[in-house]
Amino acid sequence: MNTDFINPFLESIINVLTTMAGTEAKPGRPFLKTEKSAKGDVTGIIGLMGEKAKGSLAITFTEPAILHIASKMLGEEIQQVDGSVADCVGEITNMVTGGAKKILSEKGYKFDMAIPAAIIGKHHIISHKTDGRIICIPFETPAGSFFVEVCFSE
């Protein structure tokens, strides 16, 4: 997986959070995910399927980050993780993947998306079952951190 492939996801999440939540997300350096990976409190996950490859995308938020983002998206202060937060995470996951799909399609990488699920639970870990590499991109927002993970297996 090269930067051609990673940058559209990076670009897409920054766009979505700016547009939907007026929140600046600052990307850190992408790294290969290893066994010991970051834990998070709320995750959006979606299956990806291309002609030659299958994969998945997960966006794992810390609680402070997603409460901030959901409050901005919904225009009211959200103080705990509930169904409305799960809805926001599903929507963000869909929009980020849709945005990346559009950019990648223009570069000749075509894939389809399944439907997203949101996972809620303090300090959970996502473990992608793939022979391929898992790229993790850390992000910082003014309210806390989140991680975008993308993997494809050919």
Add this chain to the structure above:
Amino acid sequence: MNTDFINPFLESIINVLTTMAGTEAKPGRPFLKTEKSAKGDVTGIIGLMGEKAKGSLAITFTEPAILHIASKMLGEEIQQVDGSVADCVGEITNMVTGGAKKILSEKGYKFDMAIPAAIIGKHHIISHKTDGRIICIPFETPAGSFFVEVCFSE
């Protein structure tokens, strides 16, 4: 979603657990998943994509149930949820979906599978983001319960 569609998943999980883990899983009555849903400790999730519908499948285990199943699959006593348990859950999810896919394909419902992910975290909740219905099938094993959730949106 009718029983034509649900039964293959039910049949497939029973087969997989009998074959891979010598564990009898007894299905309860399938129900429509509502907001208040069961929590679990380890989940396998996978995206599904058909010609006319998209969906996802999640299998959520309680810790005692998955420790029992993983111990039987691996042939050694597993006392805590770790990477090897995540691998078992990924494999179960893949095999259950593959089995159901085969049965459904013979009935004329064709779909492809993305790659599975395992989620580890005490008492997490899975919230599928779909306009369609979410069918939940509860199961009991001698060691504890688990839930299979299937949803498709057209």
